[in-house]
Amino acid sequence: MNGSRVNRRLNDYLEGELSPRARERLEAQLEKDPALRQELRELEATVALLRRLPRPEAPPALSDGVMARIRAGEAEPRRWLDWLGRLTEPAVALPLAVAFTALALVVGAQRDQLSGAGETGPAEQVVAAVEVPAQPAPQVAPDPGPARLARRMHRLAMLQELARTGQLQQAAGFLSGAGHPYAPSFAAHFESQTDGELALVDFQR
């Protein structure tokens, strides 16, 4: 038997918690093994020392002190702590967890829709109108010169149309929010134009 198993057996023996068969086996072992007998005696003596410790008398003023402090208002229930404590109780915690999960799912679905996975909003519709769908994204494969020029012209034409029809603020707002690299300068021009005579600002950049 290893040390901890011996210790457990000896404790169970002292507490009378061994089965009759296990008890007989241990007693046979104790007969043969003086070191084990010594271990048992010391354990038994240790338990006896512990159990002989008297329960100390409480100080005479203890209960009076407690009641005086209660009357002074030191033991008022802290309701907010109770509420916090109640959050861990299954009856409260489970419905809360379900509600939060449902809320997270709804918010997540709405964000998916706004980011273009579902229906497109007004801003995305403008993007779709301005972008040339067939062209590859510049970050992935840089365009050759003529194609890039053609796309810019197309965009500018679209923006001029927006300016001509008086939708300057909308166009400027769209450009600012769309993350277009020329958005700030385009937006500034749109805001400064009143008649739709739009210069090809930054066109040669």
Place this chain on the structure above:
Amino acid sequence: MSYEVAEMSAPQAAAKAVETVVDPDADLVERWQAGDEAAFESLVRRHERRVFGLVMRMLGDREEAADVSQEAFLSLHRHGHRFRREARFSTFVYRVAANAALNRRRGLGRKRSREEALSRRQEAGFDLPSRPRDPEDATAGGEIQRQVQQALLRLPDDLRAAVVLYDIEGQSYSEIAGALRIPEGTVKSRIHRARKALRDHLRPLARATSEGVES
């Protein structure tokens, strides 16, 4: 061949034998929860000695134990409406008292460990005592009690709480499991480990005691 086991005191035996009994505090608890302060005062008087005893054995200092015992009763009063009578009131009291003592131990951890180190050096004869000993230590019995208390203080908190509740306070495994919120198997294992550690700390005393018993 048979070996006599350490005898339990009558209250200890009764406490261990009877796992499910009618709570003797039920009436007072009901009145207190209905707002009767006098009922709470009766509960305090009924349980003050066991609360103080547990805290005293956990902390080893009378003044600190008195302070922590008061705090434990205030906490009990503050959160008493949460006691739902699923266990005996005494188990709830022990839980609150043990928590209060353990919290104080944690709060004073560093200071305490310095004091314990000093105490160990004093025992080994390297330092002079820093404060006068308790008058009860003048007797042989008092000296033995002091050594046992010192050995208890050298145990880790979790082991000490379990062994104090079992061997000194006479609580059953299930009551201790309820008070410390741990499984019964863990309670038993902690008691066994605590006793082994105590036997190692108290070996000369345990040897002398066992030889005295045999002669």
